[in-house]
Amino acid sequence: xxxxxxxxxxxxxxxxxxxxxxxxxxxxxxxxxxxxxxxxxxxxxxxxxxxxxxxxxxxxxxxxxxxxxxxxxxxxxxxxxxxxxxxxxxxxxxxxxxxxxxxxxxxxxxxxxxxxxxxxxxxxxxxxxxxxxxxxxxxxxxxxxxxxxxxxxxxxxxxxxxxxxxxxxxxxxxxxxxxxxxxxxxxxxxxxxxxxxxxxxxxxxxxxxxxxxxxxxxxxxxxxxxxxxxxxxxxxxxxxxxxxxxxxxxxxxxxxxxxxxxxxxxxxxxxxxxxxxxxxxxxxxxxx
Numbered sequence: 306x307x308x309x310x311x312x313x314x315x316x317x318x319x320x321x322x323x324x325x326x327x328x329x330x331x332x333x334x335x336x337x338x339x340x341x342x343x344x345x346x347x348x349x350x351x352x353x354x355x356x357x358x359x360x361x362x363x364x365x366x367x368x369x370x371x372x373x374x375x376x377x378x379x380x381x382x383x384x385x386x387x388x389x390x391x392x393x394x395x396x397x398x399x400x401x402x403x404x405x406x407x408x409x410x411x412x413x414x415x416x417x418x419x420x421x422x423x424x425x426x427x428x429x430x431x432x433x434x435x436x437x438x439x440x441x442x443x444x445x446x447x448x449x450x451x452x453x454x455x456x457x458x459x460x461x462x463x464x465x466x467x468x469x470x471x472x473x474x475x476x477x478x479x480x481x482x483x484x485x486x487x488x489x490x491x492x493x494x495x496x497x498x499x500x501x502x503x504x505x506x507x508x509x510x511x512x513x514x515x516x517x518x519x520x521x522x523x524x525x526x527x528x529x530x531x532x533x534x535x536x537x538x539x540x541x542x543x544x545x546x547x548x549x550x551x552x553x554x555x556x557x558x559x560x561x562x563x564x565x566x567x568x569x570x571x572x573x574x575x576x577x578x579x580x581x582x583x584x585x586x587x588x589x590x591x592x593x
Contacts, residue, residue: 319588321545321554322533326575326588328559332372333357333585344578346437346525347566347585348391350412355568355576357585358389358399365389365399365414368585370570378414384423388449390486392440400448405432407448409464420446420464431458431466437525441488445509448486449496455480457496459509470511475501478513487526487534490548495534497523504536506550517550525567527575535575537564543575559586 317328333355346358353370363377364386388400395412406421426433433453440446444462456471457480471480481500489495492509497520504517504526522539529535532548541563545554558564562581569575575588 317559318591319543319556319559321535321543321556321575324554324573325591326556327591329587329589330559330584332576332587333368334372343580344566344582344585345386345580346388347568347576347578348389348397349568349570349576350391350395351571353570353572355570355585356389356391356397357578358386358566360386360580365397365410372585372587376414378410380408380416382416382419383408388435388437390438390440392444392446393442396440398438398440398446400435400438402434402436402452405434407432407435407438407446418464420448420460426453429454429456429472431469436482436484437486439486439488439494441492441494441509447488447494449483451480451483451499455483457483457486457494457507457511459511468511470507477516478505478507478511480505485523485525485536487528489528489534490532495526495528497526497536499523504534504546515550517546519552520544524563524565527567527569529569529573530571535567535569537567537577539563543567543577559588 343360348356355368357366363379365378367376384404385402387402390398397410399408404423405426409417421432436451437449446460448458450456455473458469459467484499485497506515520538525537527535534546541558562579564577566578573590577586
């Protein structure tokens, strides 16, 4: 935020929907605690812990609810960590953009499986520089394949391919850089169609159900416990959508650049980070 010093952030308050949030720029401390390069994406688990996927080694850092580093993971097989998602059982899905793969880890950092082949990228088939992943309550894994392809892929929990959909373009159901992805209630998946400036909502088989607009290059999508969807974009701002797709809240993202990474914990606190930031900003939901 140009013209606002770091100490001024501590006095800022933003609003989204019926909730106010206090901006906490120092929640995670500085980058020295991470061994930090550039944070790409964030995820939060059911216990309020936050995972920072970063484009350097260690590729994944876990922080407790107090913002302190609890664990770090390194793996030379993860070439270009870009996205991270956490499934219902706590498994983590690390999207290896230039490695054309999704690495699956358990909550302790043990490698469980790999989906994809780094030596065999494919045009309009899994994968060609994928971006993000999310897992549904039934175990299915959905991957946004957005830098080389214009598709979403669905896999079973064992990594077997179920279906794919999407093609290059700006028409309904087409994509120009599908970037962020999240699972909605009633077997729906929301995809940030970045260069088309919209969110597209699909059924699990790929049938288009809705298009949400008035976002500028959407980066990340998250859903809270009440079913509201939060979208970070390159304005930079955070938009809050009701389950129906209506915009019910909006604020500027209090970061030096866009919120490429965003996560929401069980208490409704919002965490923001980006490749130019050396720390994670928390938007702490007010009690009233």
